Amino acid sequence: MTSVLYDAPGPRAKRRNVLISVVFFALLALLAWFVWDAMDEKGQLEWALWKPFTESDAWTTYLLPGLGDTLTAAALAMVIALPLGAFFGISRLSDHVWVRLPAAWVVEFFRAIPVLLLMLFANEFYDRWTNVSSEQRPLYAVVTGLVLYNASVLAEVVRAGILALPKGQTEAAKAIGLRKGQTMSSILLPQAVTAMLPAIVSQLVVIVKDTALGGVMIGFTELLNSRGTLAANYANPVPSFVVVAILFIVLNFILTSFASWLEKRLRRSKRSTGAVLSAEDMEELNPAATGGTYGTGAGGTI
Secondary structure (H helix, E strand, O other), rough: OOOOEOOOOOOHHHHHHHHHHHHHHHHHOOOOOOOHHHHHHOOOHHHHHHHHHOOOHHHHHHHHHHHHHHHHHHHHHEEEEEEEEHHHHHHOOOOOOOHHHHHHHHHHHHOOOOOHHHHHHHHHHHHHHOOOOOOOHHHHHHHHHHHHHHHHHHHHHHHHHHHHOHHHHHHHHHOOOOOHHHHHHHHHHHHHHHHHHHHHHHHHHHHHHHHHHHHHHOOOOOOHHHHHHHHHHHOOOHHHHHHHHHHHHHHHHHHHHHHHHHHHHHHHHOOOOOOOOOOHHHHOOOHHOOOOOOOOOOOOOO
């Protein structure tokens, strides 16, 4: 069966696809066996190393508090970076030079600096010039670094999403007398959100993972930092890395799954926003239903 977009594979292509799939899964199984054998040879599969993760102390003392700090920092960074990124992205599209140029400078400046360097600068800033306590300073520094970097990246995502829309959308809005602010808020942004959502979610996943940088460099007690303390107490560094990696995978999978559900919901809602006319409305619009006449002011009868 042939589609408009592609030709259905024939017998030879089907055999080739099956062969490629078999080879891929064979290589994947070989890699899994190699990792398992290497860990077994080094004694990393012994039950004594994995047993702490079946007890509550390892979770309540180390992993869950670290996970809570990771979620706190990531949530604060998301809540602040999303509107800030939208603001700078829209500002870069302004007709006013005094708005567009400063926004572009801010975005390009913070987008060019590594997020870890921003965290280190923020940590020094809060240490020297503010009254933030030493316990709260790592959280403030991590959130500040994440916000400055990711807001600048999200600003470019917003700008690209709006520019990707057909120019006819803006021209039609101007034709009916909408101002640029009304066009942006009522016409362009609602349409661009669906197109931007995959890129936005990818950046939110980056935010979650980048919280680990604060734990490594400035002592923020996030999940990876807590893993280090756990591994030191239980002498199981490799199993603790595996468990923390699984936690990050599950966390990001939940985030991307929610985003996929939200994207599908937005697409369905946009496909079903047409107005539904009642029977009375149809009678008013149909001249035959009113004895061959149009409504008042329509120019008489036919």
